[in-house]
Amino acid sequence: MKVKYKLKQYMLENNITIYYLSKSTGISYELLRRVFNGNRTLPSDELIKIAIALDYDLNLLK
Numbered sequence: 001m002k003v004k005y006k007l008k009q010y011m012l013e014n015n016i017t018i019y020y021l022s023k024s025t026g027i028s029y030e031l032l033r034r035v036f037n038g039n040r041t042l043p044s045d046e047l048i049k050i051a052i053a054l055d056y057d058l059n060l061l062k
Contacts, residue, residue: 003061008036024053
C-alpha cells in the first residue's frame with residue numbers, strides 16, 4: 001500500500017483534516033490536497049513533517 005494511502009487512512013480514523021495538517025506542518029493546504037488526491041508526489045522532508053505532526057511511526061509505512 002502506498003504511503004499516502006496509509007497516511008490518509010490514519011487521518012480518517014483519527015478525524016484529522018488536511019487543513020489541520022497544513023497548520024501543524026507549515027505545508028500549504030493546496031500542496032497537501034494535491035498529494036492526497038494523487039496529483040503530486042510526497043517529498044521525504046514533507047513526509048517527516050507530517051509524521052511528526054501526526055505523531056505517526058514511520059516504521060508503520062514499511
